[in-house]
Amino acid sequence: MVKEYMFYYNNQRLQEKIKELAPIQFRKQVLSALFI
Numbered sequence: 001m002v003k004e005y006m007f008y009y010n011n012q013r014l015q016e017k018i019k020e021l022a023p024i025q026f027r028k029q030v031l032s033a034l035f036i
Contacts, residue, residue, distance in 0.1 A: 007034075 010033045014026070 014029060014033065017026075017029075
C-alpha cells in the first residue's frame with residue numbers, strides 16, 4: 001500500500017511537470033522515481 005501511495009503521489013507531481021519536460025527527461029524522472 002505504501003508503494004502504491006508513493007507511486008500515486010509521485011505520478012500526480014510528475015503530471016504537473018510533463019509540460020515542462022522533454023520526453024526523455026520525463027522518462028528519466030519516472031524511472032528514477034520508480035527505482036528510488
